Amino acid sequence: MTIATTTLGKAAADAAATLVPSSVPLVAVPASFADVPVDSTAMVASFVGSPSAELAVVADGAVADAVAAAVEAGTPLAPVDALRPALEAASRALGSGVLETVRTEPVSKVLAEDTEVYALTAGDVPVAWFAVRVRGARVTTPTTSQVPTPRANLRMLYDVEMTLTAEIGRTRLPVRQVLELAPGAVLELDRTAGSPADVMVNGRLVARGEVVVVDEVYGIRVTEIVAGGEQVG
Known part of the structure; x- marks a missing residue:
């Protein structure tokens, strides 16, 4: 099966992989949304910029370990805070913009066929998952016979959140x-x-x-x- 990826999506996945709690370095490998465990919980944040996107990290085991270590050290850590650094790093790879508050959602509500998914692996073993879904129109180079009108240019921005x-x-x-x-x-x-x-x-x-x-x-x-x-x- 061919897995569609983009340079921007891969850059965001690579950035997230460096900050997901793990005792070993993680590598982002293209995967299918069907590979992600459906009974897991995703940490999701909306990125408002150009482009805007939905970013998600699924890392139940890594989050549980990070929270447990923080409690043992006497500095309680909320699960969403354990993965916010990874989501922030991914958002910076997309460009300038604002990352909204991190929230939890079931995997089934986050992933779809138009979502880029990456397994964050240690060796060949997935430790976590990263997903990015770009919202709004993608910019293409118009032909001379398809030069957009000012109204068409404005319509391309309709899905950009502010x-x-x-x-x-x-x-x-x-x-x-x-x-x-x-x-x-x-x-x-x-x-x-x-x-x-x-x-x-x-x-x-x-x-x-x-x-x-x-x-x-x-x-x-x-x-x-x-x-x-x-x-x-």
């Missing part, structure tokens, strides 16, 4: 006051109660809205779209 942040206010403090902060301290922000919150993408103001609660989760109801987007310093 991180939105909401800001209810700011303040400026001298270093001395920052160092003196303690639980219970109250900071006065630069806007009055009830003022709209700013919705920003990569530090650029795109909208304003009011803070709401939806099923016990905070949300923003957009009340104004900011034309052109203002850069927030």
Whole structure:
């Protein structure tokens, strides 16, 4: 069976292999998604960049050993934290971007036929598994008869995920006051109660809205779209 891989996927797998907890060096070898044990748990993180991707490491045994060693040393370690360095290394191989919070998911929900999978092996024995699934359109070189229009160029970005942040206010403090902060301290922000919150993408103001609660989760109801987007310093 031919296993499809990409140079970018292999680079990400090689980077992850160096930081998966193991007493011996691991080597990334192309594998099939069907080779990964279906009863295992995957540590998954979304990477938002160019390209954006879903990254996953399956390493139940390595994680259990790392957690046990940390407990024995008196420094408890969460399972997701044991594999975050490997996922961070893989994300850096993809390029600049942001790696979201690591979460756990069943292998059956993570792997599919369009996922690049690599066995992280010691010798010929798989110790862990790495998977990467690139989201969005891949860039190809157009022919002279297929030059994309501006709208087509924009459509290629539709699946790229972006991180939105909401800001209810700011303040400026001298270093001395920052160092003196303690639980219970109250900071006065630069806007009055009830003022709209700013919705920003990569530090650029795109909208304003009011803070709401939806099923016990905070949300923003957009009340104004900011034309052109203002850069927030």
